[in-house]
Amino acid sequence: MTLEDLYRQHRMRLVRLAILLVDDPATAEDVVQEAFTGLHRNWGGLRDGAAAVGYLRTAVVNGSRSVLRRRKTAREYQPPHLTTARSAESLAMLTAEHQAVVSALGQLPPRQREVLVLRYYGGLSEQEIAESTGISRGTVKSTASRALDALQKVLKG
Template identity: 75%
Template sequence: MSDSSAERTVERTLGHLRTIDAPEPHEQDEPLTLEDLYRRHRMQLIRLAVLLVDDAATAEDVVQDSFAGLYRKWAELRDSSAALGYLRAAVVNRARSVLRRRKTARDYVPPHGVNARSAESVAMLSSEHQAVVDALSTLPHRQREVLVLRYYGGLSEAEISDATGISKGTVKSTASRALESLHRAMQQ
């Protein structure tokens, strides 16, 4: 499997999950209230967090903390359309914090055997897709973040840069290295 074929496989798998989470056509206009954001994007953000931290309960906490942080800052928000970007960045940052705490609390080893996906999402994935999601859990957290945000989140390099706080060039090189690592992991 070449790197471009690994990229297509990752894009197909995470794109499939993104399609499952796509908002209804009537919900695609920008939410006006925090309640709208919560109702429309909570599950998508939880799935994003699950892909980053490999644990559903922790992912829910990460998203809840992100919404609580936005609630505290809501009055200071100049542009409500930027709220979803703020939430995405908050989820990524809180997921990073979780991973750092895990590493310092115990000599962190990624939980390869954990299957934090819902029964519905597992049933909807083919064996190839399951192999990709399993291989994602073997990647270092930054590489996993970049691939998840790119192919599941559908974000551009600039948006990934904003969400993760790394430069666009680093996003591009990290994605390339991640795809190479994923390719190797899937061949084993």
């Protein structure tokens, strides 16, 4: 049996398997193609045709798992918080008091700044802030309290 024969006989079955695992026909096709590419690279080391089918099935399952892991990682990725300088135009439009508060917020630690911004500018509840930032509700309360104290000190000093 040649690689071409295996491709003709088993490709669609393997694609259906991959579709059930990754839930996307195009990705399933890619996974199966990668499996056949791997088989081609290892063609000389195979015992028989039955071993080739087993190799392909295992490669499709492992390839599907890799796709799902990459999807999960991509969904969970949060880019690092980048602080950007405010433009001169936006600062000119702010009142002097507002400018002082924005400047003072920039001096707070990131978590404190996030909690205050979400609470007072975003209008979120403590529970919503906890869910958004991945911290407990109690931590939101204590962080907000400390942040307000620190903000007050910065504004007075």
